[in-house]
Amino acid sequence: MRLSSATFLFVTCAALTLSGCDDDDPILTPDAGSDAGTGTDAGTTVSTATVTTSSPSGGETDVYPLEMYLDASGQTPVIAFRKVLTLTFSEPMDPSAAQVALHDRTDTTVPARVLTGTWSEDARTLTVTVPRSEESTRPLEVSTRYAVALDALRDATGLALPSNAALEFTTGERDPELEHACTHTLVNTPEAVTAGRTPFDFPPDTQIGHARYDVTLRAGEAGFGGYTGFISDPENAEHVTLYLNQEVPTKVTNDTAGTDVASVLAPARFICAGITHTVTFTSEPGDQIHLFQFGPVASERIQFVLERE
Known part of the structure; x- marks a missing residue:
């Protein structure tokens, strides 16, 4: 596991987080409207559903590796770190299948993290929150290439997405001045x-x-x-x-x-x-x-x- 590239002092206590993962096979990001979700996989028909929009977008670089929010789940509210990902599909999906796998493509020794998302009412938009991990204070590392594997998702007919379906993006560096200002918006x-x-x-x-x-x-x-x-x-x-x-x-x-x-x-x-x-x-x-x-x-x-x- 890589160490944090920066340490910041905040005016209030902050809880942080990170994660990563690992896979030897390349994972590709299907473009909206492409035929990446069609065809067969080991003789099995796969879904034609594709990702039409996402946050971050597929292939995006300089993605901020965390989001700050006020966690009021405990007795004392604290500033915590997370990263929220969203993916919107071209057709309704099976809401009972909501797991994705987060892979660290820069440090492949990091094990994959399996995350469970939440579907919108129309079952077309999946929201995945990446929390802090036990090993780190951040949800994502800085300057790291990630792939979110989507092959465990299914469309409304029960067909799985292709094995290479993924959202790929690369994180950038952190901005201590902006994070400091965020603490004031959360607690002042x-x-x-x-x-x-x-x-x-x-x-x-x-x-x-x-x-x-x-x-x-x-x-x-x-x-x-x-x-x-x-x-x-x-x-x-x-x-x-x-x-x-x-x-x-x-x-x-x-x-x-x-x-x-x-x-x-x-x-x-x-x-x-x-x-x-x-x-x-x-x-x-x-x-x-x-x-x-x-x-x-x-x-x-x-x-x-x-x-x-």
Whole structure:
């Protein structure tokens, strides 16, 4: 078993997990609409069902190896790690057959893990949760090629998928800053503020590092929007990141200098439900007042975690 490639310190306790597996025969990923699920196998007719969509997608690289969530099953809720996989098929499947096998193709000494998924009501989408294993603190290893063997699944007529049916993907490296921000979305009580309608409408301060803000925006003709404030460090330039729970057009202005500040709105890798996008910018030193202009968006409320370093 390989050791973890990184160790992270979190502001709260976190439970983690991993796994792997092993098989000498190559496992192929059938493409949606291909004939990989047709034909015969040792004289037995096999299912024509194929995977039409999946998460991660077949052949995807740089897949994040874990997801963070709050596990409330014990007496004290803790942050835990898992990885959720989903596969949607071209036709209804047999809901009584829900086992898949997870194979580690990078370290073939790791034994396969048999996992039982859950079928959707229409028996076309299988959700498989990869938990932590007894040997590791993560569900999946970083920078590792995996294959999820699907040959134990059957379609609604009882025909099994072909022996080479599999979902293959490769994990990437971890992002400690993003994982750290996720801990705040999971355990911090949000600070509720109401955005200013204009820059002169006394925008509330949203400048505390590690804080989670719940912002009520103002209604406008094009949607909801508004302003909040931020004051730069007296002595040092800082790299500032807003970890948003939805895509929000955001403009950053140095109100003291009367200039716009270059910022970047970008999608975030999926690690936790509370973060979908980030806004990043650099603030210059000197106790300078900045304004965040949010919107317009369809939602009246947005949340973000602010990190400054």
